[in-house]
Amino acid sequence: MNKCKVCDAAAAPRAVLFEDEDLVAYLPEDAVTTAHVVVATKRHFPSIFEAPDYLVAWAFAIANKLSKVLIESLNMQGLNTLVQIGRGSEHFTINIIPRFENDGLKLMWNPSKGDMDELKNVQGAFNSATSGKWIFETKGKVQEEKSEKNNVLKPVAGEENYLLKQLHRYP
Numbered sequence: 001m002n003k004c005k006v007c008d009a010a011a012a013p014r015a016v017l018f019e020d021e022d023l024v025a026y027l028p029e030d031a032v033t034t035a036h037v038v039v040a041t042k043r044h045f046p047s048i049f050e051a052p053d054y055l056v057a058w059a060f061a062i063a064n065k066l067s068k069v070l071i072e073s074l075n076m077q078g079l080n081t082l083v084q085i086g087r088g089s090e091h092f093t094i095n096i097i098p099r100f101e102n103d104g105l106k107l108m109w110n111p112s113k114g115d116m117d118e119l120k121n122v123q124g125a126f127n128s129a130t131s132g133k134w135i136f137e138t139k140g141k142v143q144e145e146k147s148e149k150n151n152v153l154k155p156v157a158g159e160e161n162y163l164l165k166q167l168h169r170y171p
C-alpha cells in the first residue's frame with residue numbers, strides 16, 4: 001500500500017475502468033455520487049500545472065469518452081467534470097461526477113458579469129505571458145526537453161508569477 005490514494009486505487013484491479021501507460025480511470029472508494037469516476041495520471045507531478053499538455057489532453061479525451069458511456073447507461077440528470085487544484089494530490093486528476101435528482105451534492109456559485117477593467121487586466125497578463133503563441137507539448141517534445149534540460153519540468157516555487165512563468169516553459 002502507498003500513502004497516495006490515487007496510486008492505491010490504481011493498484012486495485014476491480015475498480016479500474018481504463019488503463020494505459022499514462023492514465024488510469026477508476027471508481028473511487030469515496031465516491032461523491034453513484035458512478036463517480038476519477039481519471040488520473042499515473043505519474044506524480046510537483047503541481048498539476050507540471051503535467052504536460054499531451055497528457056492533459058489525453059486525460060480529457062478519456063474523461064469525455066467515459067462520460068458518454070455514463071450518460072448513455074445511467075438514468076442521470078447530467079454530470080459535472082471537475083479538476084481539483086490544491087487538494088494535495090500529486091496526480092493530474094479529473095473527477096467525473098454523474099448528477100441525479102436529490103443527490104445531495106451542492107456545487108453552488110453566483111454568476112456575475114465581472115468588472116471590465118479586471119477582465120482587461122487578466123487578458124493583458126495572458127497576452128504578455130504568451131506573446132500570442134500557445135505551444136502544445138507533444139509527448140516526444142517533452143521527453144526531448146527533459147533529456148536536454150533536467151529542471152525544465154520543476155516548479156518555480158515562491159515566484160510571484162508562477163503560473164505565468166509556466167507558460168514560458170517551451171518558448
Ligand SMILES: [Zn+2]
Pocket residue numbers: 004005006007008044090091
Ligand atoms: Zn500517487
